[in-house]
Amino acid sequence: MATSTDLCYNQAMDIQNEKTYDSVFWTSVVKMTRFLIPLVNEAFGEHYTDNAEVDLVPGKQSTEQPDNSFQEREMDAFARFTESGISKNYHFEVETGTDKSFAIRIAEYAAGAAQESVILTETGARIVIPYSAVIFLRATNELPDKFRMEIEYPGGTVFYDAPVMKIKNYSVKDLIDKRLLLLLPFYGFNFDKRFAVMETEGIDQLRAALEELNSSLSDLVESGVINEAQKGHLLDWTQRVFDKLTVNYKNVTKGVDELMGGYILHTRTDDILDRGKAQRDREKIEEMLRKGKTPEAIADFCDYPLTLVKEVEKNMLSLA
Numbered sequence: 001m002a003t004s005t006d007l008c009y010n011q012a013m014d015i016q017n018e019k020t021y022d023s024v025f026w027t028s029v030v031k032m033t034r035f036l037i038p039l040v041n042e043a044f045g046e047h048y049t050d051n052a053e054v055d056l057v058p059g060k061q062s063t064e065q066p067d068n069s070f071q072e073r074e075m076d077a078f079a080r081f082t083e084s085g086i087s088k089n090y091h092f093e094v095e096t097g098t099d100k101s102f103a104i105r106i107a108e109y110a111a112g113a114a115q116e117s118v119i120l121t122e123t124g125a126r127i128v129i130p131y132s133a134v135i136f137l138r139a140t141n142e143l144p145d146k147f148r149m150e151i152e153y154p155g156g157t158v159f160y161d162a163p164v165m166k167i168k169n170y171s172v173k174d175l176i177d178k179r180l181l182l183l184l185p186f187y188g189f190n191f192d193k194r195f196a197v198m199e200t201e202g203i204d205q206l207r208a209a210l211e212e213l214n215s216s217l218s219d220l221v222e223s224g225v226i227n228e229a230q231k232g233h234l235l236d237w238t239q240r241v242f243d244k245l246t247v248n249y250k251n252v253t254k255g256v257d258e259l260m261g262g263y264i265l266h267t268r269t270d271d272i273l274d275r276g277k278a279q280r281d282r283e284k285i286e287e288m289l290r291k292g293k294t295p296e297a298i299a300d301f302c303d304y305p306l307t308l309v310k311e312v313e314k315n316m317l318s319l320a
Contacts, residue, residue: 020240020241020244021094021096021137021186021241021244022076022094023300024185024186024237024240024241025076025077025092025094025135025182025185025186026076026077027237028181028182028185028233028234028237029056029076029077029079029182030056031230031233032181032182032226032230032233033054033056033079034050034054035179035180035181035182036054036077036079036090036182037049037050037052037054037081038178038179038180039092039180039182039183040079040081040090042165042178042180043090043092043133043163043165044090044131044133044163046081048081048083049083051083052081052082052083053081053082053083054079054080054081055079055080055082056077056078056079057078057079057080057089058078076092076093076094076135077090077091077092078090078091078092078109078130088130088131089117089128089130089131090130090131090132090133091106091109091110091130091131091132091133092132092133092134092135093105093106093109093132093133093134093135094135094137094186095134095135095136095137096136096137096138097138103147103149106132106134106149106160106162107149107151107160109132110129110130110132110160111129114127114128114129114130129160132160132162133162133163133164133165134147134162134163134164134165135165135167135183135186136164136165136166136167137167137186137189138167138168138189138192139164139166139167139168143164143166144164145163145164146161146162146163146164147161147162147163147164148160148161148162149161149162165183167183167186167187167189167190168189168190170183170187172184172187172209172212172213172216173212173216175187176216176217176219176220179225181226181234184213184234184238185234185237185238185240185241186241187209187213187238188238188241188242188245189241189245191206191209191245192245194206195245195246195249195252196249198249198251198252198255199249199250199251199252200251202251202255203252203255203256203259206252206255206256207259210256210259210260210263213235213238214235214263217231217234217235218231232305235260235263236299236305236306236307238260239256239257239260239261239306239307240296240306242256242260243256243257243306257307257310260307261307261310261311281304281308282312284302285298285302285304285308285309285312285313286312286316288302289309289312289313289316295309295310295313
């Protein structure tokens with residue numbers, strides 16, 4: 001019989017096998033769903049209040065691959081908003097590049113998401129397509145602020161506009177002031193082209209931004225916008241994105257991990273200690289490490305700070 005530890009690891013591996021950036025965004029949406037409200041307002045020019053009802057809707061779609069096979073993919077975020085008796089569906093996709101394949105995915109996801117909206121009429125059916133937006137982690141200046149898809153049907157041409165959000169257009173202050181916290185973990189993409197220089201010259205130019213990020217999140221905790229656990233999550237997700245971006249720059253990775261690790265351990269580990277289960281958590285981490293599980297897999301599903309798991313691993317190695 002599989003133990004709870006084995007189940008935890010198996011589910012963690014499912015998450016780890018997904019794309020890192022998609023996984024970070026999806027996880028943040030699930031854990032901080034209410035922050036979809038300012039994201040939808042920003043992307044679509046809506047004016048939802050904090051009283052809006054937000055329901056996440058499972059959204060899967062089979063997309064055709066280059067080898068003609070089909071792969072089932074989960075939408076990065078799909079939610080139904082209801083306020084003042086009016087409901088609308090919104091769909092977000094996270095993209096790292098600007099190749100034309102994402103246009104097909106948007107159209108396919110939209111059609112798949114519309115299945116539940118099909119209403120049979122006397123002459124056929126009425127289908128309601130959700131509002132879609134694309135979050136570009138990397139974007140050229142040529143990319144328009146609204147991506148227009150022109151779909152030719154036998155009965156005529158349909159134009160489908162998808163708002164474009166570009167991470168490069170937002171500073172830490174912008175993301176905090178507008179409450180776009182679901183985008184905060186991807187702020188590292190603004191330094192994407194500078195990592196090669198940082199590898200030899202250090203991360204001083206990045207340090208100020210990370211210190212501003214940590215300080216701003218502390219202010220949000222102080223004002224009651226988020227709690228300590230949510231701050232820890234945001235810092236942890238930010239570190240994971242940086243780790244992925246800097247995988248070929250070991251000095252940058254080490255510098256960011258040391259800086260972010262201090263922030264994360266101060267919030268998340270203290271939270272674990274406050275719950276009186278620190279020793280049990282450490283024993284669980286040690287058990288999984290002995291079985292050969294990776295720190296990333298353990299942290300992903302078991303909801304531990306990656307820094308904490310790596311600290312336990314380091315202690316185990318020093319005692320070996």
